[in-house]
Amino acid sequence: MPRRCRLIRPRTFAAGLILALAAGPAAALDLQTAKEKGWVGERPDGYVGAVVDKPAVADLVARVNKKRREKYAEVAAKNDIGRKAVAKIAAKKVIQRAGPGVYVKDPDDGWVKKKNATLKLVE
Secondary structure, eight states, X not given: OOOXXXXXXXXXXXXXXXXXXXXXXXXXXXXXXXXXXXXXXXXXTSSEEESSOOHHHHHHHHHHHHHHHHHHHHHHHHHTSOXXXXXXXXXXXXXXXXXXXXXXXXXXXXXXXXXXXXXXXOO
């Protein structure tokens, strides 16, 4: 006996489409947007950290840090230095380039919102 193909009901399809579109922006959270919203900040060790506790932010932080770790390892291997040294150099550059309003992790004060173009890092 042949199987009948069931069609998706228009209402079911529309509801699924609406849910997928609503979830899209959260799933596609990018680093720049997260920084602008104050959800993610730069750490002095060359990695990003979550300023707020949200699952989408935690996922973004994990993805960005994985990519950074891989890039730091690649640069370290090419230059015959340690990955941590590369990460620290990168951190200084990223934090210096960060605009006002971006959160930066201060070892003493926790997350600090950068007020101007300069921010002295503790060595």
